[in-house]
Amino acid sequence: MTNPYSSVFTAVRNQxxxxxxxxxYVTVNDCANITLCCGGAPVMAHSTEEVEEMVQYAGALVLNxxxxxxxxxxAMLLVGRAAAARDIPIILDPVGAGxxxxxxxxxxxxxxxxxxxxxxxxxxxxGVLAGVEAQVRGVDSAGITGDAISITRxxxxxxxxxxxxxxxxxxxxxxxxxxxxxxxxxxxxRVSGTGCMAASVIGVCAAVSHDRxxxxxxxxxxxxxxxxxxxxxxxxxxxxxxALFDELAALKPEDLITDAKIRSV
Amino acid sequence: MTNPYSSVFTAVRNQxxxxxxxxxYVTVNDCANITLCCGGAPVMAHSTEEVEEMVQYAGALVLNxxxxxxxxxxAMLLVGRAAAARDIPIILDPVGAGxxxxxxxxxxxxxxxxxxxxxxxxxxxxGVLAGVEAQVRGVDSAGITGDAISITRxxxxxxxxxxxxxxxxxxxxxxxxxxxxxxxxxxxxRVSGTGCMAASVIGVCAAVSHDRxxxxxxxxxxxxxxxxxxxxxxxxxxxxxxALFDELAALKPEDLITDAKIRSV
Amino acid sequence: MTNPYSSVFTAVRNQxxxxxxxxxYVTVNDCANITLCCGGAPVMAHSTEEVEEMVQYAGALVLNxxxxxxxxxxAMLLVGRAAAARDIPIILDPVGAGxxxxxxxxxxxxxxxxxxxxxxxxxxxxGVLAGVEAQVRGVDSAGITGDAISITRxxxxxxxxxxxxxxxxxxxxxxxxxxxxxxxxxxxxRVSGTGCMAASVIGVCAAVSHDRxxxxxxxxxxxxxxxxxxxxxxxxxxxxxxALFDELAALKPEDLITDAKIRSV
Numbered sequence: 043m044t045n046p047y048s049s050v051f052t053a054v055r056n057q058x059x060x061x062x063x064x065x066x067y068v069t070v071n072d073c074a075n076i077t078l079c080c081g082g083a084p085v086m087a088h089s090t091e092e093v094e095e096m097v098q099y100a101g102a103l104v105l106n107x108x109x110x111x112x113x114x115x116x117a118m119l120l121v122g123r124a125a126a127a128r129d130i131p132i133i134l135d136p137v138g139a140g141x142x143x144x145x146x147x148x149x150x151x152x153x154x155x156x157x158x159x160x161x162x163x164x165x166x167x168x169g170v171l172a173g174v175e176a177q178v179r180g181v182d183s184a185g186i187t188g189d190a191i192s193i194t195r196x197x198x199x200x201x202x203x204x205x206x207x208x209x210x211x212x213x214x215x216x217x218x219x220x221x222x223x224x225x226x227x228x229x230x231x232r233v234s235g236t237g238c239m240a241a242s243v244i245g246v247c248a249a250v251s252h253d254r255x256x257x258x259x260x261x262x263x264x265x266x267x268x269x270x271x272x273x274x275x276x277x278x279x280x281x282x283x284x285a286l287f288d289e290l291a292a293l294k295p296e297d298l299i300t301d302a303k304i305r306s307v
Numbered sequence: 308m309t310n311p312y313s314s315v316f317t318a319v320r321n322q323x324x325x326x327x328x329x330x331x332y333v334t335v336n337d338c339a340n341i342t343l344c345c346g347g348a349p350v351m352a353h354s355t356e357e358v359e360e361m362v363q364y365a366g367a368l369v370l371n372x373x374x375x376x377x378x379x380x381x382a383m384l385l386v387g388r389a390a391a392a393r394d395i396p397i398i399l400d401p402v403g404a405g406x407x408x409x410x411x412x413x414x415x416x417x418x419x420x421x422x423x424x425x426x427x428x429x430x431x432x433x434g435v436l437a438g439v440e441a442q443v444r445g446v447d448s449a450g451i452t453g454d455a456i457s458i459t460r461x462x463x464x465x466x467x468x469x470x471x472x473x474x475x476x477x478x479x480x481x482x483x484x485x486x487x488x489x490x491x492x493x494x495x496x497r498v499s500g501t502g503c504m505a506a507s508v509i510g511v512c513a514a515v516s517h518d519r520x521x522x523x524x525x526x527x528x529x530x531x532x533x534x535x536x537x538x539x540x541x542x543x544x545x546x547x548x549x550a551l552f553d554e555l556a557a558l559k560p561e562d563l564i565t566d567a568k569i570r571s572v
Numbered sequence: 573m574t575n576p577y578s579s580v581f582t583a584v585r586n587q588x589x590x591x592x593x594x595x596x597y598v599t600v601n602d603c604a605n606i607t608l609c610c611g612g613a614p615v616m617a618h619s620t621e622e623v624e625e626m627v628q629y630a631g632a633l634v635l636n637x638x639x640x641x642x643x644x645x646x647a648m649l650l651v652g653r654a655a656a657a658r659d660i661p662i663i664l665d666p667v668g669a670g671x672x673x674x675x676x677x678x679x680x681x682x683x684x685x686x687x688x689x690x691x692x693x694x695x696x697x698x699g700v701l702a703g704v705e706a707q708v709r710g711v712d713s714a715g716i717t718g719d720a721i722s723i724t725r726x727x728x729x730x731x732x733x734x735x736x737x738x739x740x741x742x743x744x745x746x747x748x749x750x751x752x753x754x755x756x757x758x759x760x761x762r763v764s765g766t767g768c769m770a771a772s773v774i775g776v777c778a779a780v781s782h783d784r785x786x787x788x789x790x791x792x793x794x795x796x797x798x799x800x801x802x803x804x805x806x807x808x809x810x811x812x813x814x815a816l817f818d819e820l821a822a823l824k825p826e827d828l829i830t831d832a833k834i835r836s837v
Contacts, residue, residue, distance in 0.1 A: 060709060060710045062710075066351070067332045067335060067351075067597045068335050068336055068339050068351050069336060069339075070597060070598050071336060071598055071599060071601060071602070071764060071765070072336070074598050074599075074764035074765075075763065075764045075809065075810075075813075078762055078763070078764055078809065079762075079808070079809055079810075083709075083710055083712060084710075084764065085668070085671075085710035085711055086596070086597075086598050086638070086639055087639065087640075087668070087672070088639060088641065089640060089641040089642070089674060091641070091642070091674045092640070092672040092673070092674035092675065095671075095672040095673065095674070096668075096671060096672050096710070099671070099709050099710055100710075108351070109351055109352065109353060110352075110354060110357070111353065111354040111356070112354070112356070138350070138352070138361075141350075141360075141361060141364070142352070142357040142360040142361050143357075143360065144354060144356045144357035144360070145357065179325060179348075179364055180325045180327075180348055180349075180350035180361070180364055180365075181350055182348060232343055232344075232556065233340065233343070234336060234339035234340045234343055234349065235336070235339075276553075277550075277553045277557075278344070278552060278553025278554070278556040278557055279340065279343065279344055279552050279553065279556050280340075280344075280548070280549040280550060280551065280552030280553040280556075281549055281550070281552075281553050283340075283549075283552075283810070284549055284810040284811055284813075284814055285807075285810060285811070286810065287808060287809050287810030287811075287813075288806075288807045288808025288809065288810040288811050289808070291762065291808040291809050291810075292807075292808055331616070332597045332600060332616075333600050333601055333604050333616050334601060334604075336601060337601070373616070374616055374617065374618060375617075375619060375622070376618065376619040376621070377619070377621070403615070403617070403626075406615075406625075406626060406629070407617070407622040407625040407626050408622070408625065409619060409621045409622035409625070410622065444590060444613075444629055445590045445592075445613055445614075445615035445626070445629055445630075446615055447613060497608055497609075497821065498605065498608070499601060499604035499605045499608055499614065500601070500604075541818075542815075542818045542822075543609070543817060543818025543819070543821040543822055544605065544608065544609055544817050544818065544821050545605075545609075545813070545814040545815060545816065545817030545818040545821075546814055546815070546817075546818050548605075548814075548817075549814055
């Protein structure tokens with residue numbers, strides 16, 4: 043038996059897609075390891091001298107502005123254009139958009155200049171970029187005004203991006219299909235980098251599927267199921283993070299049939 | 308029942324202070340996670356284009372020169388001035404001061420140009436900056452000549468900084484009050500980044516208290532108690548580090564009443 | 573009882589050699605911790621303003637091009653010349669050589685301009701640098717044409733470097749002696765950074781021995797034994813990595829007499 047979500051993971055495990063990251067130096071190791079656990083192969087390269095060459099091997103490109111500076115922006119634009127030319131899907135995690143103008147403006151510029159496939163952020167980040175009232179404190183969402191589902195769906199419809207608004211319930215929409223993903227555990231919010239890792243898992247899954255709403259929902263459900271299972275044995279955030287890697291690596295495609303909490307709305 | 312140390316942690320847990328770090332890329336993930344475990348919220352941002360804007364949300368600023376270069380120095384001076392203008396406490400961890408002139412001179416410059424609230428280093432680093440005979444090998448203390456308590460107290464009195472000289476017994480002084488903190492475990496010296504993490508915990512605590520000697524002693528005791536508890540279950544440095552995060556997250560303010568080994572001298 | 577491999581580890585534990593790294597920001601924390609677990613002391617410093625001064629304390633220098641850019645190349649050449657002037661052994665891990673011309677050319681330049689003691693890479697990386705037919709995908713080997721042992725031996729004989737070609741069976745040759753090391757576990761390939769960590773362990777061991785083929789074989793056997801032991805208790809890649817640190821820290825020199833699988837060929 044299969045369903046569209048389990049099929050994504052079957053494909054991931056068969057294809058071991060390479061995922062090129064330009065990401066922050068805080069959680070980069072976690073992104074590399076979660077990519078491996080998920081079934082992909084990570085590569086990190088940021089120099090403008092090599093990013094265009096490196097990305098040609100990749101099944102997906104993940105851009106994360108968590109520790110942004112000008113060199114990174116230059117590299118992201120360059121690698122993004124090379125990815126676009128090869129139809130490699132680009133995932134953008136606009137970490138801290140709304141907290142500083144550098145981050146807000148850079149996220150907007152990346153969205154304008156590159157054909158982003160999936161934009162994943164917390165409610166504050168997505169809200170700021172969608173142009174609704176929203177607040178970001180550091181890299182955490184401090185709230186959004188309005189109906190989160192409608193904001194996500196409409197922003198997706200306007201921009202042709204698949205939008206993922208992460209939270210206790212993740213919202214995924216490509217403007218036509220909208221999914222709520224309710225897997226996960228509160229401990230995920232107590233470990234640095236789970237948001238960044240989710241973007242990596244979304245990247246791995248985007249590499250094997252053209253339906254980016256379905257593949258993103260599958261990614262979030264898989265990551266969330268791993269989180270639920272990890273929480274059962276964890277003694278706190280440290281052991282939870284260790285178990286999160288173990289559980290995602292142990293996840294079977296069919297677990298997405300039995301345990302995924304994905305609802306179409 | 309409360310005491311001044313437990314009160315610091317009660318305040319931390321109530322306020323979730325944001326702690327802006329400019330720190331080294333070796334242990335930055337550990338600093339982010341220990342900040343979360345402690346009860347704060349970490350943000351890392353180093354671009355001169357955004358640090359002044361980002362720090363305005365912060366309750367404390369942690370500067371760590373563990374992988375220093377010119378860009379970082381520029382960003383540290385800029386963000387430090389912005390923090391100072393808002394009375395945000397600045398914690399400086401002068402990693403490797405004494406090992407190279409770049410580190411010694413940069414640490415001195417930061418101390419001269421910024422109103423550092425807490426300077427935390429090992430005996431060698433503090434000794435070099437205090438102007439006594441001291442040696443640093445790489446990023447480890449290789450000894451200090453003279454009485455460590457007097458050196459710490461006098462350096463604090465001269466400079467108006469709270470000085471933390473870390474070691475098997477941590478010494479904390481603001482020139483008037485001097486505390487010895489005897490919590491901790493030798494395994495803390497066998498994991499990279501425990502010194503950096505201690506600075507983050509000091510930062511979280513400085514954000515909620517104007518008595519920086521008391522809040523630093525509370526931070527070191529809490530971190531040390533977590534280390535003592537982690538050592539009980541650890542099989543080595545790897546599992547010790549995991550348990551250290553778990554135990555700090557599980558620490559209750561009242562544990563600082565029962566288990567803190569803080570002596571005023 | 574001792575053998576040449578156990579003697580290397582006895583020396584490491586007695587001398588605590590400082591190992592200066594210029595390495596990638598993905599796995600740098602793992603390199604620092606494995607250096608400590610092994611019995612060395614890590615220091616990371618990359619600024620051209622300080623690397624020459626910092627390396628003077630070091631017993632070995634590890635260069636890793638996993639997240640290369642121009643600043644790093646400049647620093648590597650500068651620190652490499654300073655190390656050479658002091659007869660400090662240099663270990664080069666040419667991560668991703670063959671994947672982009674930047675990496676291939678920089679690895680070649682470092683080999684030409686610096687007296688590299690040990691060159692450690694996967695089959696694809698070593699093959700590309702040795703000038704045989706080989707492929708690299710991202711940072712993973714995608715195969716080599718020809719006999720791996722002969723390629724390793726001949727490349728070593730031509731260049732006077734000790735060559736380590738890592739894989740399920742590691743091959744170590746200085747052109748005269750050639751060793752196969754068969755310790756390890758498949759889980760090592762499912763954690764990001766085990767290759768980088770192996771280079772750190774090789775660096776620690778190179779610091780205490782002039783026979784770099786023997787010390788590299790000892791390093792790989794020790795790291796592999798730790799991997800075998802870690803695999804016994806691991807539930808997946810996350811817990812495996814934690815146990816790998818624990819087991820290397822617990823390794824006794826005499827374990828290299830009983831458990832090392834090193835064959836001379």
